Amino acid sequence: MNKRYTRLFFVPPVFRRRYRLSGIISFISSTNLRAAFCIWPIQNKDYASTRPPVCNxxxxxxxxxxxxxxxxxxxxxxxxxxxxxxxxxxxxxxxxxxxxxxxxxxxxxxxxxxxxxxxxxxxxxxxxxxxxxxxxxxxxxxxxxxxxxxxxxxxGSTDERKDRRSNLISQYENFKKEESESVGDMYNRLNSIVNELKTLGKDITLTEINDKILMCFPSS
Structure with missing residues (x-):
């Protein structure tokens, strides 16, 4: 006769956070070594499925x-x-x-x-x-x-903000693709300048960005 028994195991918090498990796992085993895990779902409605984005x-x-x-x-x-x-x-x-x-x-x-x-x-x-x-x-x-x-x-301070904005505008206006730079790296560098300008109150439209990218490549 196969004997079945149930064991309850405590799940450490670190594994609960990583795998979103509840505090207890029911482990069902038998003499023929077949086993199954039954994981009880978390019932906390306030649970966030992802961690908040890291501040950069x-x-x-x-x-x-x-x-x-x-x-x-x-x-x-x-x-x-x-x-x-x-x-x-x-x-x-x-x-x-x-x-x-x-x-x-x-x-x-x-x-x-x-x-x-x-x-x-x-x-x-x-x-x-x-x-x-x-x-x-x-x-x-x-x-x-x-x-x-x-x-x-x-x-930063008002003066620092003005100086930084002027410097970034100059970088944007004179932006060019570097010789050994990939298209993806070029776009990321331009996007970084555009995003920082936005924090300083200077908005650049998508059309302007696209025109700037096209200017980085010689016409065929």
Whole structure:
């Protein structure tokens, strides 16, 4: 007679994250060594199937687009939090010269929801940043403050911004294909210039980019 038995195995968190497994696997075995695995699916509706995109200040425009898509795929309130910030609890006036903030247990449902969205936004932003960038924003207490700081890091001072913009415009206007450069590498280099110009307020149309690429090749 074949005897069958069931063993329950604990799955370490690292494997759960990598393979999206639940905490327990049921292993069914028999004397003839045939076996089967039964994996119970994750029931967490808030689970994100992918990790947030890594923040790269050198490709900031692309990253901003990706992080917007990532946050909105979870909850649009999360992305809104980095743009407008969480609403501050309304102050209650006790006297004509004294006000105090409403304690969190007395917040409205909308205020509590906004605070949760802001906490999620801060967590997502923290996960995207390498240690050297995170250290520069670790003291901020809202997602919008972190977001504004990241934008400032890219923009720099007004004078630095103007100088950088002028330099990039010159690079774009004088752009040429290098002798040993592949077409793909050439396009990536041009696209990098165009994207950085966009962060500095200079938009270049797709038609202009296509014309620039065509100018890089001699007419036959």
């Amino acid at each position: 200040l050198n490709k900031f425009t692309i990253w901003k687009t990706r992080i917007r898509l990532y946050m909105n795929s979870i909850d649009e309130d999360i992305y809104n939090s980095i743009l407008i910030g969480p609403p501050a609890p309304e102050a209650t006036t006790t006297t004509s010269s004294n006000t105090h903030a409403v304690p969190s247990p007395e917040w409205t449902d909308a205020q509590k929801k906004a605070k949760i969205a802001d906490a999620k936004a801060m967590n997502i932003l923290a996960q995207t940043m390498p240690d050297d960038i995170f250290q520069k924003v670790a003291e901020y207490t809202s997602a919008k403050a972190i977001w504004d700081s990241l934008n400032q890091m890219v923009a």
